[in-house]
Amino acid sequence: MYKYDAIDQTIVDERVAQYRDQTRRYLAGELSDDEFRPLRLQNGLYIQRHAPMLRIAVPYGMLASKQMRKLADITKKYDRGYGHFSTRQNLQINWPKLEDVPEILAELATVEMHAIQTSGNCIRNITTDQFVGIAPDEVVDPRAIAEIMRQWSTFHPEFALLPRKFKIAVSGTKEDRAVVQMHDIGLEFFKDSSDQLRIKVWVGGGLGRTPILGTVIEESLPWQHVLSYCEAIIRIYNIHGRRDNSYKARIKILVKALGIEEFKQQVEAEWAHLKDGPLTITQAELDRAAKHFEPMPYETLPAYDTSFDAAVTSNPAFAAWVKRCVHVHKQAGYRAVTLSLKPHGKPPGDITTEQMHVVADLADAYSFGELRASHEQNLILADVKLSDLFAVWEKARAAGLATPNIGLLTDIICCPGGDFCSLANAKSIPIAEAIQMQFDNLDYLHEIGELELNISGCMNACGHHHVGHIGILGVDKDSEEWYQVSIGGKQGNDASLGSVIGRSFAAEEMPSVIQKLIEVYVQQRTPEERFIDTVRRLGLAPFKAHVYGEKEAA
């Protein structure tokens, strides 16, 4: 993974000093709350319901074991012994003291980490597929360009105070797992017919109050121009994006208002001035960045391992875990492993200090000392030998990290919700926990099959409810917490936004509502169909009828 040189290290060290002084001035009354807000937000610090929340950047989800250990130490020393992985592959801690944050940042800087631009109206952490570099369907490993873009966006002087937050995702696989269509800019890397690296550029996607999937603005951009092209897009947005109403300030609203043709024309007119200028990425710079992402020193192994096959045959619990949590790898004899942060009845994405140490140890022992965080809020060991899988499973299981539910109904994407977040209209974690307990029978869970259930506590949609096969949105009705249910959302190449099934529900109704949706699916499905396929084939009507039918009749 990327290793800092003197320039990178100086920038994070200077940032610690800068933020230390900003905090000092705030505590001394030299900065008002309003003036300090954008400064602390650009450093990932929110003032939340109970305490500040600090969001630590994990660039494109990559973590080294020593970084994980530092995060573990921070959760112990400055927090309450746990952290929370977010849907942007970052780590959040919920109980730091505002005056401790400069010290936390100083500790992070010692392991090449920071909290720069994890919030605020600026370019946020760039995200990608958690299987980057190892997926068999990968055409291009986009991490080198993601790193170049991370550096470009860090303290970008022109885009420090945009109308609203700005999220970029990159993907280099045939099957998109980075949800590029729901980002302000989505970059889909591919090779053209003459084997040249090209980028399909999507713009104006986003969830939140007005969910919109992105539109293609450029079909085939040569990679050298990615910075100048993004600068042109963001410059047009910076000047013309709305600043009078924060609900209408995202780039998606500007793109919709102008229409993609007019927006593209303005971007291209701007780009004409920037193209082929100093922002053009050189081959030498790409090569320098790419050196950090070379394949691991894999052993030459057979494609099969007899001890592994024997364990799968003799141990059903291990076999169930392999089925859900072990993933294909482009190197023969290796697999990727997802460590589930979704044990039933616990807040999705949460991890304790002790578990963080276990994960770091597993990475060192079995996966070249590296880890990834996924936007589904799980952790990945990307390079595990087949013959080591059983040992990994035993250790992960002992630490509560081996729930065999990846891709299943209880692998819920969930925001922190009303228990922590001051923006939330409703709690989300207790809903997730109640649903997980309703479907706690693993055989039944596997029988239901692949299903993505996403929960957001408000329309800001941190839990990506619009693209869940089942989406749950917390809403406020006369100061009471209610939940709106949608079905038919999907991420991936054939992304779609879910449709609301009808009036919302009280918290205690939610497990049975989900139960009823599942009953319709199980009854109606063809042998090959996943839940999403059945919804797409049948539409909302049968689901609505079963969920509301009896009650409405009574």
Add this chain to the structure above:
Amino acid sequence: MSQLIKKNAIVADDWTRVIPPTLGDEVVRKQAGKVVLFKLHGEETFSQAQIDATDIPATGKIILPLPVWIAKKTMLGARMDAGEIGILVATHEPIEQLAAEFPDLNILPLIAVFVERFADGRNFTLGNWIRTRYHFKNELRAVGDVLRDQLFFLKRSGYDSYLIRADRNAQEAIASLNDFNHPYQGATDDVPVWRRVNRSQL
């Protein structure tokens, strides 16, 4: 009183900013830029009555809002020739309007950009355009809600003087012009880091 930072020091300000008077009449709001399909942006512009009532000092170097200059320029030609007039643009005013008025911006000794709110980052793009697109070489000043923590970004966006908000200590703010020594990206003041240093040697 607001203090002016220029060339890493506090200097005397020999320019007077001309501000149209507040009248009791209706607030005029303007659509921003080319985005005419938008609803009102809520940004206030000066009414004709305000512009008419603007009192222009008879002598000295003055900074005029662009609409005031446009309305009164016929009587200000000699002072422009004498280098006594600088122009102030608001962040919502299209840069093309300034460029249309002054095909060569360099006849102006000073351009000021009025930052209405700290969080309004359009001033950065405007600064960049004024320097790189229109090749302005004279003083580019940030005025209004200008605070210490914007200075580094303003400097990189082409500004070279900063009128710090009156209630803030300008002397301490100077330090923030140098918050970072080796920024990553290219801007008006430099090329991207990989064109500056051979990082593979570090």
